[in-house]
Amino acid sequence: MSETMVRVSNVYKSYVRGKQKVEVLHGLTIEIPKGDFVALMGPSGSGKTTLLNLIGGLDRPTSGEILVGGQRIDQLSGNALAKWRARNVGFVFQFYNLMPVLTAERNIELPLLLTDLSAAQRRKSVAVALEVVGLSDRARHKPKELSGGQEQRVAIARALVSDPTILICDEPTGDLDRKTADEILGLLQVLNREHGKTIVLVTHDPKAAEFARRTLHLEKGQLLEQAAA
Amino acid sequence: MTRSGFVFANLLRKKTRTVLTLLSVVTAFLLFGLLQAVNVMFSAGADFVGATRLVTQARVSFTQSLPMRLLPEIEAVPGVEQVMWQQWFGAVWQENTQLFFFATDPARLHAVYPEYVMPDQQWKAFEETRTGMIVGRILADKYGWRIGDKVPIASNIFPQKNGSKAWIFDLVGIYDGKDEEWQRNTNLGWINHAYFDEATLFGTGLAGTFTLKLSNPDQAAQIAQTIDSKFENSPDETKTQTEKDFNLGFFKQIGDIGLIVRWILFAVFFTLLLVVGNTIAQSVRERIPELAILKTLGFTDGNVLGFVLAEAAAMCVIGGLLGLGLATLIGIKIGGGGNFPIAVDHRVWITGVLAIVGLSLAVGLLPALRASRLSIVDALAGR
Numbered sequence A: 001m002s003e004t005m006v007r008v009s010n011v012y013k014s015y016v017r018g019k020q021k022v023e024v025l026h027g028l029t030i031e032i033p034k035g036d037f038v039a040l041m042g043p044s045g046s047g048k049t050t051l052l053n054l055i056g057g058l059d060r061p062t063s064g065e066i067l068v069g070g071q072r073i074d075q076l077s078g079n080a081l082a083k084w085r086a087r088n089v090g091f092v093f094q095f096y097n098l099m100p101v102l103t104a105e106r107n108i109e110l111p112l113l114l115t116d117l118s119a120a121q122r123r124k125s126v127a128v129a130l131e132v133v134g135l136s137d138r139a140r141h142k143p144k145e146l147s148g149g150q151e152q153r154v155a156i157a158r159a160l161v162s163d164p165t166i167l168i169c170d171e172p173t174g175d176l177d178r179k180t181a182d183e184i185l186g187l188l189q190v191l192n193r194e195h196g197k198t199i200v201l202v203t204h205d206p207k208a209a210e211f212a213r214r215t216l217h218l219e220k221g222q223l224l225e226q227a228a229a
Numbered sequence B: 001m002t003r004s005g006f007v008f009a010n011l012l013r014k015k016t017r018t019v020l021t022l023l024s025v026v027t028a029f030l031l032f033g034l035l036q037a038v039n040v041m042f043s044a045g046a047d048f049v050g051a052t053r054l055v056t057q058a059r060v061s062f063t064q065s066l067p068m069r070l071l072p073e074i075e076a077v078p079g080v081e082q083v084m085w086q087q088w089f090g091a092v093w094q095e096n097t098q099l100f101f102f103a104t105d106p107a108r109l110h111a112v113y114p115e116y117v118m119p120d121q122q123w124k125a126f127e128e129t130r131t132g133m134i135v136g137r138i139l140a141d142k143y144g145w146r147i148g149d150k151v152p153i154a155s156n157i158f159p160q161k162n163g164s165k166a167w168i169f170d171l172v173g174i175y176d177g178k179d180e181e182w183q184r185n186t187n188l189g190w191i192n193h194a195y196f197d198e199a200t201l202f203g204t205g206l207a208g209t210f211t212l213k214l215s216n217p218d219q220a221a222q223i224a225q226t227i228d229s230k231f232e233n234s235p236d237e238t239k240t241q242t243e244k245d246f247n248l249g250f251f252k253q254i255g256d257i258g259l260i261v262r263w264i265l266f267a268v269f270f271t272l273l274l275v276v277g278n279t280i281a282q283s284v285r286e287r288i289p290e291l292a293i294l295k296t297l298g299f300t301d302g303n304v305l306g307f308v309l310a311e312a313a314a315m316c317v318i319g320g321l322l323g324l325g326l327a328t329l330i331g332i333k334i335g336g337g338g339n340f341p342i343a344v345d346h347r348v349w350i351t352g353v354l355a356i357v358g359l360s361l362a363v364g365l366l367p368a369l370r371a372s373r374l375s376i377v378d379a380l381a382g383r
Helices: A048-055 A078-088 A104-114 A119-132 A148-160 A178-195 B003-011 B015-042 B070-075 B106-112 B120-128 B137-143 B193-199 B217-230 B243-252 B257-286 B288-297 B301-335 B346-372 B376-380
Strands: A004-017 A020-033 A037-041 A063-068 A089-093 A166-170 A198-202 A214-219 A222-228 B053-058 B080-088 B091-093 B097-104 B132-136 B150-155 B166-177 B188-192 B209-214 B238-242
Touching: A004 A048, A004 A198, A020 A048, A020 A198, A020 A222, A037 A048, A037 A178, A048 A063, A048 A166, A048 A198, A078 A089, A078 A104, A078 B288, A078 B301, A089 A148, A104 A119, A104 A148, A104 B003, A104 B288, A119 A148, A148 A178, A166 A178, A178 A198, B003 B301, B015 B257, B015 B301, B015 B346, B053 B217, B053 B243, B070 B080, B070 B209, B080 B106, B080 B193, B097 B106, B097 B193, B106 B120, B106 B188, B106 B209, B120 B132, B120 B166, B132 B137, B137 B166, B188 B193, B209 B217, B217 B238, B238 B243, B257 B288, B257 B301, B257 B346, B288 B301, B288 B376, B301 B346
Parallel strands: A037 A198, A037 A214, A089 A166, A166 A198, B097 B188, B132 B166
Antiparallel strands: A004 A020, A004 A063, A214 A222, B053 B209, B053 B238, B080 B097, B080 B209, B091 B097, B091 B150, B132 B188, B150 B166
């Protein structure tokens, strides 16, 4: 786990909300090795999601440097960043964010439309992803026909299907009961331990954080301490 | 799944809304197709007659007849190769169906209108049968008339000397047009002027208009001026113009059809713009988080713009083509046998396709730009 996957160096991030400028991150520096499973915890407004968005290339820092997989992403243009995300990052959100008009398999196939894969290759990749999350029998179901846990599994399969180097998970169990949450977190753990995926997880739930290899605590936009799981 | 499959899946997200919007597009383009066909008929529809003929009418109005004594003077004008005359008969078929019938000299009609194609034998029969009449193919087919039929036609203007407005003619010929355009105009009937002139109670020795075939169409303006100046300050002043201008003037007596049609279409498309534009905009507003997810997954701003624009275009293209298709079918149904031969032809389709493209851009571009410019972070946070 010595190779660095994410390096966040002296990053500042501020937003303008109305007439007010809100400083969210203050000179944050974090390093995440390849194959790590990091839980980011902290109170609301501490900057967890902001940091996650920056690592996932959804937003740009006000200043500072962000390297992911050796590539400096804070200087990429909008289109280049979009293409980088398609190749390197898988996202899992609290409310699953699946396309309601598409079946599970088509939701999973969606990121593959950005690749050069043939229809047959795409179908094969989708089948593998469905198998990994244990939902092969639900391939033709639309999101509204699935339970919350199943929807989240589909979202994880969609995040995995293009074989990204890093998984970004924003409160993935926040909308699930304990048992289902543990199943989802167990799945993430398997993906980290058996498939070598680097995972950054934002959570408020200390039990969820226990599934990670280590936990980072943020408060007022700064790193507090580091705890090994 | 393909990208177009994704577009159609989104289009069918709310089926009722999509179907209703689609119906409004279909209706608008149906109306567009038919009105544009009317517009073409009234404005460009006279193009097919060419510029080889002039029409001389009374200066005040073509509803006022000219005396036949003008004929030799018109014939004597250099450049005039042949002259025919025609008198509006005011024909009525059965109860109340008005037909376009004219009294003319058969030989002169044949000479001036070579575009009317009919066997020589039938032309000869028309010349030799005083009660003879010929009709265009459309008219014959519509009323099931056959050569040899005795056809009772009333006139709402001219009674016979016995006071009866009921006339009976012998159908001696059915003519076709030399091409598709002329065939579409085979909706006229012609009777023998010599018989009409002798039998009518009044209006003898008169012609509604004179039609002049020119030896050199380039001299049309000069010949028209010569004829009109010849009768200037006489009791029978004339107005001579090309046949195309005459036809357009005839149609324009109803009003500036082109302008009326344009205004109706403007109103239709403005309403359509609001309806479809609102549907697309609403559809985009409803799925801001989904569009943000597309961008999160790596779809570029251009990809997202393309998706929304494609949805708008699909709605307009499907609805537009269905509407134009329906208009074409209705045009065939109602245009074929009427006095006004409208046709939803290639000219209407070209304008229609341009309208579809314009409408797609007009209704899709703004929502598509809005979708493409979404900030992922704000959209996912519901801001």
